[in-house]
Amino acid sequence: MSDGGGHRRRTRTPRRKGSARPFWGNPDTAAGPLDPVEPVEHPTALIDSLGVPPFPRADAAPHYFAAVYARATGMALALAHAYGIVLDPEPDADPTEPGAG
8 A cells, every 4th residue: 555645754964053133133232222203283284394195096096194193103112102102292381372382
């Protein structure tokens, strides 16, 4: 009787393991303190100032770009909050006053 198809089983050659080192970062440089982050009111302001994207049928593109920017801003703020580096607005500052906030 045959072994069910005549295929030979291969033996695997053991692979050499690479040197263990961290994936992120440079071990020669030490991480310094993180700068504080200030939340922005309009995360799309800079991109909006550039105008409509130069591709065909770009009518809906600003809507989708705004959604991506809002999501990225939210994720960045969540990380900043996790590290405790978000600047809190001054409690006595009037947001309607020029230069406040």
